[in-house]
Amino acid sequence: MLTKEDRIVFIGDSITDSGRRAEPEELGDGYVRMIRDQLICESPVNAPVIINKGVGGNRVTDLEERWEQDVLNERPTVLSISIGINDVWRQLDSKEMNQILPGKFEQVYRSLLDQSEGIRLVLMEPTIIEEDPRSEGNELLKPYVEIVQKLAGEYGAVLVPMHRAFIEYVSAEGEHKLTTDGVHMNSTGNTLMARTWLQAVREKGLS
Template sequence: MPLDLQPGQTFLFIGDSITDCGRRDDADGVGHGYVRIIRDYLYARHLTQAPRVINVGISGNKVTDLAKRWKQDVIDHQPDVLSIMIGINDVWHGLNRENPSGVPIEQFVDLYHVILRQVQGASPKTRIVLCQPSVIEPPGPAEGNQVLQPYVRAVNELKREFGAAALVPLHTVFVNARKQRPDIDWTPDGVHPSSAGHMLIARTWLAETGLL
């Protein structure tokens, strides 16, 4: 379902380092990744209807961290559009054999339910955009993408269950991009996107929300 742009709207993006992307060292506060690309595209494409864009991504965050800061960083802003991208660290941090700190799939789903219900209850006007966790690939742990699959499926199901405005299929898109163009370094460390990777995220987000 396309997003309907109106003057004076607020778009809020929350997530981990992929969303954060140096926002606290950026004078605009939006970082240097996909959030900036989306904002700048909306400025150029839609001019007077372009929304205010807020980035509250924090590097290293998991869904447990989002739940702790949800009221202050999301509900209090009453955004018109809320974009959530979480799940990579929930899996990736669990692959550390010496000190695993991931979030089990059951807890991931439960907490995601909690924060989405809170949005629907406290800010019913907010339209939700859910982003699949992207990829965990070589040179990262080879098993990462296998462990990630239930989390991807969970986000797909949450989209249906909560009637989200859009599902951004980042996992599918990155896997396909890697197959079709293995010569492009989409995620240099297996997780964090390159500039091309951020462009891929932004383009997919804009396409799925009907704003491209």
């Protein structure tokens, strides 16, 4: 159960960032704000503190560099991690030399979780790369999604099935898009993210 005593840190890449440094509350205009607003509307006097620490362009190694400052120093009771899109997206660039392959991704991700003892964890599957279930990016994402699933099980974390939710949506071939460019969310994509996150943490008993 989430209460006003909780501090939830959301850390990730541009999908989490969503322009947070351009507005006073530093929440951005994406799924993090939608989650915060929903929790406030449901319980105005007992809503948790929400902190957005997304940074555009980040990969898992970037999270490692700022983990102490942006996570541990914030003293979260709950930590939500969304990472993996840039780790894969940059592999689609033939000029990218410093690739984060699945083995490295798991190694670094695991080290971050090892540093987070005592914090309730929420691990979000990476979303999608192109709104086509069979795109090259989505094929490359599969082992990263599986790593997040495995780590969630090992560390007793809430798993947010974000990739599954997005693949199911785009597979239905509806007329409404989720992203502006195949990766970054429009308002519909952010709504799907917020809804999927809230459903997952409630099923696990965190909210």
